[in-house]
Amino acid sequence: MAFSFPLYLLLPLLVSVTSAQSTCPDGEEIIYSPFRPWFSFDYGPEPGDCWKAAICTLGQADPARNQQFAATALVMGLLPMVFRDIAWPERRVVLVSSPLPTLAEVLVRALGLEPVITGGVAGWSAEDSERWIDWLRNSSIAGAALRSRFRAMILVFASLFALLASYAGLALVEIYSKRTALGCVYPIIALTWCLVSVIPAAIHVLFESFRRKGVKKGSESGDTRASAVQGGDQQWPVQISWGIYYIIGTLVYTSIMAVTPLELFVWVVIMAVVSGTGKMLALYICLMLRSPA
Incomplete structure (x- = not known):
């Protein structure tokens, strides 16, 4: 019980991150896309989700690009x-x-x-x-x-x-x-x-x-x-x-x-x-x- 409580609190966040990454655009389109706002991409059931754009951009980028x-x-x-x-x-x-x-x-x-x-x-x-x-x-x-x-x-x-x-x-x-x-x-x-x-x-x-x-x-x-x-x-x-x-x-x-x-x-x-x-x-x-x- 001592370890289930914090995991229970983190579960919704983990689910949202996983679902967002599953609907991310493929390839370099979102990682290197100057002057393309988050609402120009389709993230699945709810297009135009700013938080999903952040998760997709940082999640799909390689370590060198994240350092940049x-x-x-x-x-x-x-x-x-x-x-x-x-x-x-x-x-x-x-x-x-x-x-x-x-x-x-x-x-x-x-x-x-x-x-x-x-x-x-x-x-x-x-x-x-x-x-x-x-x-x-x-x-x-x-x-x-x-x-x-x-x-x-x-x-x-x-x-x-x-x-x-x-x-x-x-x-x-x-x-x-x-x-x-x-x-x-x-x-x-x-x-x-x-x-x-x-x-x-x-x-x-x-x-x-x-x-x-x-x-x-x-x-x-x-x-x-x-x-x-x-x-x-x-x-x-x-x-x-x-x-x-x-x-x-x-x-x-x-x-x-x-x-x-x-x-x-x-x-x-x-x-x-x-x-x-x-x-x-x-x-x-x-x-x-x-x-x-």
């Missing part, structure tokens, strides 16, 4: 942190002439940039700030928003359209190129992770407003450190909120399993586009509302 799947899952797990923060060290800081409106600041931080009032970056001298502003003026892309407010508004709407188009591309890539565990429950979980960044951003802005009030009262320094990790200079609730956000992102992207090399390349490209267009939108919002130049 594990390696690509590791690379996928690095995408959120690398493209959102690590790839944008000091360029993630945007100098502004005064604090942004609350909603605009939440959006800018959610997109990955750090609006900082000129002269408020710890370790930055006046020459460093002037060098940043000179880069802004001489940049053919970023400096275009400085020529007129009307042009800045056009660039904001253009970058917003580009960001929405990249989000749509991310959703299509997620649906048509993944065999994901979490995606069996919710199909566009990676896109949702990008949008949920407004929650830690709102917490960040809330505590930043408290910090500014403390600076006005003379209770603490108002300097912000140029960090490659968002919220690294803030209080612990902000750090925890961003930490939980990135942990969830890592879990989401590593759950996108059995990604082929071609699909991995497309994932890297689309994540770079999503990150780049989002940061351009955030930059243009800052320049339209509170340009330091």
Whole structure:
């Protein structure tokens, strides 16, 4: 009796795995099938079963292919942190002439940039700030928003359209190129992770407003450190909120399993586009509302 109880609990799982493997497509069709979603295969009595797709893909693959799947899952797990923060060290800081409106600041931080009032970056001298502003003026892309407010508004709407188009591309890539565990429950979980960044951003802005009030009262320094990790200079609730956000992102992207090399390349490209267009939108919002130049 001591050994029958755990076997009794595992029996339904073993039956489901066995039945799924008995209805798997033959050969390399499902193991190496870039851009063919799970619902394009016929798994027998219940076609379009996402869980059966995962069982068939990993169960029929040879050890070398399974090791490749594990390696690509590791690379996928690095995408959120690398493209959102690590790839944008000091360029993630945007100098502004005064604090942004609350909603605009939440959006800018959610997109990955750090609006900082000129002269408020710890370790930055006046020459460093002037060098940043000179880069802004001489940049053919970023400096275009400085020529007129009307042009800045056009660039904001253009970058917003580009960001929405990249989000749509991310959703299509997620649906048509993944065999994901979490995606069996919710199909566009990676896109949702990008949008949920407004929650830690709102917490960040809330505590930043408290910090500014403390600076006005003379209770603490108002300097912000140029960090490659968002919220690294803030209080612990902000750090925890961003930490939980990135942990969830890592879990989401590593759950996108059995990604082929071609699909991995497309994932890297689309994540770079999503990150780049989002940061351009955030930059243009800052320049339209509170340009330091």
